[in-house]
Amino acid sequence: MHEWTLQEAARKVRDKEISSRELTRALLDRIERINPKINAYVTVLHDKAMAEATARDETQAKGEALGVLHGVPLGLKDIFCTRGIRTTCGSRILSYFLPPYDAAVAEKVAASGAVLLGKHNMDEFAMGSSTETSHFGPTRNPWATGRIPGGSSGGTAAAVAAGLCYAGVGTDTGGSIRQPASLCGVVGVKPTYGRVSRYGMIAFASSLDQGGPVTRTVPDAAMMLGVIAGHDRRDSTSVDLPVPDYPAAAERPVKGMKVGLPREYFEVEGLDPAVRGAMEKALDALVVQGAQAVEISLPHTSFAVATYYIIAPAEASSNLARYDGVRYGYRAKVAGGLIEMMSRTRAEGFGAEVKRRIMIGTYALSAGYYEAYYGKAQKVRTLIRRDFDAAFAKVDAILTPTSPTPAFRLGEKTGDPLTMYLSDIFTIPCNLAGIPGISVPCGMSAEGLPIGAQLLAGHFREETLFTAAAAIERALPHPPVAPLEGA
C-alpha cells in the first residue's frame, strides 16, 4: 500500500477501505526497514504518529467533517518548527531544539487531517545540493544508494521516492525542492515567493526561501499545494490572494499552451547527454498534446549563480547570527567569558559549509564592500526578474532541465564547493525572480537514474505548471516507488 498516490490514500481512508491506524502502522514499519539504508528521516514519531492516527479514526467514526488529507501519513523537512518535536535543521547547533510553536505549514498539514510520521533529513540549514552537509549523516538516493539524493530537501525527496510517506513538504531557496525531486524521480514544486507562509520555517535566505510539496505525482503535488498555500498575517511577505483549485489545473489540457525554451539553458557546459535526451522527450510530449514550442532568451542567466551566492549567504550570515548559545540550542562548555562561549558554540555547532557561507555573507555586507557585492547583486537580480517578465509576455511556461546531470556519487563533489554550486544553475534564477517552478520526472539515464524536467511560470501561475507537468507525466509515466534492493 506504500505505493499508492496521495490522492488514492486519502480516498481510501475517507471511504473507510483502510483506517488511518493501518496505513500509519504500515508506513512506520516500512520506515523501520528502509530508513537505515537511506537515512531519509532524522526523527520518526512512532508513538505520536500512532496516537494521531487513532484520533483521526475516532473523528471519522463520530461522523465529523474531515480534512482533505484525513488520516494520511506525511513527513516534513526538519526545517519546519513542530511544537514539542525536535527540529534540528540538520545542524548540531539545533540538535536538541524543541520549538514551543508550530510552523504555519505544520499547522496547515495538521488541519488537513494528515498524520505526521516524522522529520526529514536535510543539508545543514538547507545549505547544500546533496544532503551531505547534515549533522545527522548523508541521505542516500533510493534509486542507487551509492549516490546522493540531491539537496537540500534530499531527505524529503528520498522518503517520498522510497515510499516512506505519501507526500512531504520541503523548502527551496535555490533549487532545494526541485533538484532533489529530479534526482529522486519525484515531483517537487517551488511556489511563488509569498504563496506559502514562511512563519516557523527556519530561515536560510529570507528573500528566496519558499516551502513547497514533494510528491510522487503531479495531481498529488497540486493537492498538497492547495493544503499549504494561503495568506498568513504572521509573515509580512505572504501574499493575500485566494488559493485556486490546483488539482483541477492538473486535469486541464495543455493544448494551445506556449512553452518557451531558453537558449541559454541548453548551451550550458556539462549538460549531460542523457538529460538533453530526456528534455527532448518532455518537449515532444507537450507538443504532441498541442502545446507550441517557442525559442526564447533569458540573457542574464549566466550571472544568476554568482548573484545567488552573494544574496543568499548575506542574508544567511544575519539569519544564523541568533544561534549564539545564549537562549536555546547547543552551547559549548567553556570556562571563559561571553565572547569565548559564543565563539566556541558557533565553532562547534556549525558545519564547514554553513561557516563558509556565513563568512562569504559577512564579507559581502561589510563596510566598503556592500555596494560592490550586495548592492550590485540586487541590481542583477532585478535584471534577471525582467528577463522572465519579458519571456512571460511571449510564453505561458518555460521548459528547462532541472539539474545538468543525474544523481552524482556520495563524496564526488564535497571537496569542490564551486562544482557543487553549479549543480543548481537551472534552478537558481527562479528563486531570484520569485516565480514558481516545478520538477517532474521525464526519463531515466542509462544507469537507471531519474531525470527531471523543470517548468517555470509567471508569478502566481502555479496552475499553468500543474497543467504542463501533468501532460508530461501522462506521456512519460514513471515508476511509483524506487525499486530498493530488499524492499
Added chain:
Amino acid sequence: MEFEAVIGLEVHAQLSTQSKIFCACSAAFGAPPNENTCPVCTGMPGVLPVLNRKAVEFTIRTALATSCAVQSKSVFARKNYFYPDLPKAYQISQYELPLALAGHIDIEADGGTKRIGITRIHMEEDAGKLVHEGEFAGAQASLADLNRCSVPLMEIVSEPDMRTPEEGGAYLRRLRDILVYLEVCDGNMEEGSFRCDANVSVRPKGQKEFGTKAELKNMNSFRNVEKALEYEIRRQVEQIEDGGTVAQETRLWDAAANVTIPMRGKEEAHDYRYFPDPDLLPLIVDDAWIDALRKTIPELPAEKVARLASTCGISRYDAELLSSSRALADFFEASVKIYGGNPKVSANECIHWKDAVAAGKISPETIAHAVEDRETGKISATASKTLVELVIRTGKPLRQLREEKGLSQVSDAGALEETVAKVIAANPKEAESYRNGKAGLLSFFVGQVMKETKGKANPKIVQEVLKKKLG
C-alpha cells in the same frame, strides 16, 4: 578667545503602544523578568516580525507635530551585532530611508523664539537588558531579561542648532511636552522611556567649521543633560586653551561626581553590516493616511500658551504653567466654561490644585463652583479651600458638601440686620464711642457679629450693614 558650543541631541522615545513593535507581547514597563516575551521577540528560529500599525501612526503623528516631511516609502534594515540582550543578533531599525525627514520645533531662547531643526525621525526596536550577579566586572553570572526586546522606539535626531545648555534643555522639554501632548510617549526620563544622547563640540566664536565632537550618554534627567553639557563645554574649552585637542569619543555623565568620563574600555570600531530586512516589506504611507492622522493632532503646547494668554485674560506665565500638561490646560478651559468670572482666579486655583487634577480627584465643576461661590460671596476664601480638600477626600460634589458642612456664608443684608441690631443693643458704650469718631471700633462689631453667626456671615456685608446701622 571666546568660544561657542555646538550641540545636537538624539532622543530615543519609547512609544506608548499597548504591544511591541513586531509582535503582540505587552510593551508595559515593570513586569517580572521575561514575562512579556514570545518566540518572535526572543528570536526563536523561523519566526517573523510583523509591524505594529499603531507604532507607525504614533511616529507619523510626531513627524506631523514637528513639521517633518513624512516619507511615502521607508525601509527597515538590520543592524547586525552580537550581544546577549539582542536575541536575533540584529536590531531592526530604519537606516537609509527613515519615516520622516527635515522638521523643526521652536523654543524660547533669550526672550525670543529660536528654531531648532530636526534631521530625521525613524522607528526601531529596543533591546533587552542584562542583570549581573554581583559587580559587572567579575560577575559570576549574567541573566538576560528580554521584556524590553522589541518595545517600539522612535529616534528623533536634531540638527546641531543649539548653542547653550539652556537651549538644549529648552529643546528637550518642548519635545517632551509635544510627545506627551500627542500621547505617543509618557516622557518619563527616569524610567527610560525618554532618553537623550548629546553631541557637543566647541569652536572659536565666528568660526564656521565645527570642532571635534564628543558624544555624551547616561543622562537621565533634564537637569542632568544641562549639567553634563555645561561641564563638557567647559572641559573642551579648557582643553583647547591649554593647548590640547578634543578627542572624538563617547563620554558618560557621572551624576554623582558631576563630571563626564570617557567610556571605559577601547571602543570597538563596529561594522553593523546594515542591509534591508527581507522579512519586512517597505513601509508605504499614502497621503490619505497622513491626512487622517493630521486630523488627530491636538493643539500643541506653544499654540496653547499663546491662545490662553491672548484670549483667556491670564498672564503668559500662568498660561505656561497651565499648558505644562495638556490635561491641566483642558481642565482649566472646562472650568472657566462652567463659570467665567475672573479667569485669573480660576487659573490660580487650577495651578494650586494641579496634583488633584492630575489624579482625577476633582472635576472642573469643583473649581468652577468654588470660584463662583467665592465671587458671589456664598463662601469665604477659607471655606473654599476647606471644601476643595473635602471634595478630594470624599469625592462628593462641592456644593453638596457646602450645605452638609454648613459652610455657606450669609451675604443677605436683610438676614443680617437682626443680628447687627442685637449686637449694637448689647454694646451701647462702644456704639457711642464709634459714633463719636472712634472708627477703629468697627472691627470690634464685625468680630461680635461673626461670633454671633458662628462665622457664617460674609464680613464685607456685615461691615456695610454695621456702617448703615451705626451711622
